[in-house]
Amino acid sequence: MRSIPEYLPAHPFFAGLDDRWIELVTGCAVNAHFRAGQQLFHEGEPADTFYVVRKGRIVISTRTPTGSVVLDTVHEDDVLGWSWLVPPYRWTFDARATDETSAVRFDGACLRQKCEADPELGYALLQRVVQAMSERLRSARVRLLDLYGAPT
Amino acid sequence: MVPRRFVVRSSRPDTRDTRTLELSPVDGGPLAFDAGQFTMLLAFGVGEVPISISGDPTAPDPLVHTIRAVGPVSRALAGASPGTVLGVRGPFGTGWSVGDGRGGDVVFVAGGIGLAPLRPAIREVCAARADYAHVAVLYGARTPDDLLYADDLQRWAGEHDVEVQVTVDHGQHAWRGRVGVVTELVARARFDGARTLGLVCGPEVMMRYSALALLDRGVRKDRVRLSMERNMQCGVGLCGHCQLREYFVCVDGPVLPYDALEPLISRAEL
Ligand SMILES: Cc1cc2nc3c(=O)[nH]c(=O)nc-3n(C[C@H](O)[C@H](O)[C@H](O)COP(=O)(O)OP(=O)(O)OC[C@H]3O[C@@H](n4cnc5c(N)ncnc54)[C@H](O)[C@@H]3O)c2cc1C
Ligand code: FES
Numbered sequence: 135m136r137s138i139p140e141y142l143p144a145h146p147f148f149a150g151l152d153d154r155w156i157e158l159v160t161g162c163a164v165n166a167h168f169r170a171g172q173q174l175f176h177e178g179e180p181a182d183t184f185y186v187v188r189k190g191r192i193v194i195s196t197r198t199p200t201g202s203v204v205l206d207t208v209h210e211d212d213v214l215g216w217s218w219l220v221p222p223y224r225w226t227f228d229a230r231a232t233d234e235t236s237a238v239r240f241d242g243a244c245l246r247q248k249c250e251a252d253p254e255l256g257y258a259l260l261q262r263v264v265q266a267m268s269e270r271l272r273s274a275r276v277r278l279l280d281l282y283g284a285p286t
Numbered sequence: 287m288v289p290r291r292f293v294v295r296s297s298r299p300d301t302r303d304t305r306t307l308e309l310s311p312v313d314g315g316p317l318a319f320d321a322g323q324f325t326m327l328l329a330f331g332v333g334e335v336p337i338s339i340s341g342d343p344t345a346p347d348p349l350v351h352t353i354r355a356v357g358p359v360s361r362a363l364a365g366a367s368p369g370t371v372l373g374v375r376g377p378f379g380t381g382w383s384v385g386d387g388r389g390g391d392v393v394f395v396a397g398g399i400g401l402a403p404l405r406p407a408i409r410e411v412c413a414a415r416a417d418y419a420h421v422a423v424l425y426g427a428r429t430p431d432d433l434l435y436a437d438d439l440q441r442w443a444g445e446h447d448v449e450v451q452v453t454v455d456h457g458q459h460a461w462r463g464r465v466g467v468v469t470e471l472v473a474r475a476r477f478d479g480a481r482t483l484g485l486v487c488g489p490e491v492m493m494r495y496s497a498l499a500l501l502d503r504g505v506r507k508d509r510v511r512l513s514m515e516r517n518m519q520c521g522v523g524l525c526g527h528c529q530l531r532e533y534f535v536c537v538d539g540p541v542l543p544y545d546a547l548e549p550l551i552s553r554a555e556l
Pocket of ligand 2: 517518520522523524526527528529536537
């Protein structure tokens with residue numbers, strides 16, 4: 135497996151970021167591994183991490199009175215988590231690895247600190263997070279249309 | 287145009303509301319067709335509707351149709367048991383002309399029952415796999431129970447070096463695949479947009495978003511083709527039922543390039 139400094143620049147999320155910025159954010163990153171079945175976080179817990187998934191599968195779910203409902207799945211090269219960016223820094227869903235999963239885990243407080251120290255980096259990162267969020271939002275909206283459901 | 291009589295040889299359930307029928311002519315030869323074409327399929331005493339051919343263009347006997355029961359006619363057709371005689375007119379309309387993708391990548395994007403009209407073109411590509419570079423089948427359905435052709439999906443991936451990616455809108459914990467919409471697959475699949483032919487079939491809104499996702503990946507507008515659905519009656523360009531502004535979907539379509547469709551499908555009330 136490639137090292138974090140080798141892997142990140144090639145990842146679409148970080149594409150176009152200056153080398154010096156990549157170096158800065160790499161300082162907040164460690165490799166993380168999850169066994170199949172291992173919980174990454176629970177709804178309501180403090181959120182201070184951001185993940186870039188290198189391989190595996192993570193299920194995002196929420197609990198309802200009738201049980202847990204799968205909302206989304208996260209796979210290779212996807213990013214996960216933006217609750218670290220804005221108060222109150224809490225996870226709004228559950229996340230669990232369903233396969234052996236490897237990810238790069240960023241420390242949210244460390245990232246925020248670097249963004250505050252260098253607003254240009256902050257803006258570049260924010261742009262990328264907002265793009266990932268808007269893609270998720272667009273998908274959620276399309277799904278609301280229930281395209282293949284009852285005959286239209 | 288008088289329908290020819292075909293007898294149902296077999297009927298297989300695909301999902302809760304969808305079945306695949308194999309039909310053979312009562313007299314005369316098999317119905318040669320191009321991938322993407324449809325027939326007007328008649329349930330005697332009930333009515334006639336357009337249904338795409340979902341079989342293999344190189345082996346047109348039996349004639350294969352995959353039918354989702356949504357209303358009176360499609361319910362009668364999907365429910366036709368072996369031995370039932372149905373009327374068939376056609377084949378009609380334009381095909382996918384997937385051969386235009388030779389030498390480059392081909393990306394099939396299917397939503398729900400939309401995999402049925404694409405299947406003949408996917409088979410055509412698999413039969414001449416060496417003529418194409420990367421081939422991807424990106425398929426979205428409502429739930430895992432609504433997925434068509436599980437065996438085919440496995441075979442295309444396993445035997446024909448096709449990137450098969452499947453996603454569902456709603457999956458429970460037992461589902462091991464992706465949960466999300468098909469456009470997300472377009473964003474992630476491993477094709478080179480600059481040399482890609484994109485063929486899209488499914489509900490119109492899904493096709494619109496999928497076409498945009500293909501354009502975002504650098505596929506040219508004239509290299510994206512959609513299969514349009516409109517109500518039909520004559521099937522041969524006479525009655526005007528299927529009109530989509532300057533096009534008669536039954537003869538100019540159903541398969542049309544996105545650059546021609548763009549001004550039509552991005553507006554309401556057409
Ligand atoms: C070129 C072409 C190819 C087609 N290929 C296929 C195919 O391979 N397999 C297949 O199952 N169908 C296919 N269709 C759709 C099929 O023709 C319609 O489902 C059928 O006409 C419905 O007729 P009906 O009398 O059963 O229902 P109707 O009484 O006409 O409709 C019943 C209800 O279903 C809705 N409905 C109608 N059409 C659709 C649809 N396509 N999808 C969802 N809801 C619908 C109506 O709005 C109504 O609410 C194709 C259509 C076209 C134009
Ligand atoms: S169905 Fe009559 S013109 Fe197309």
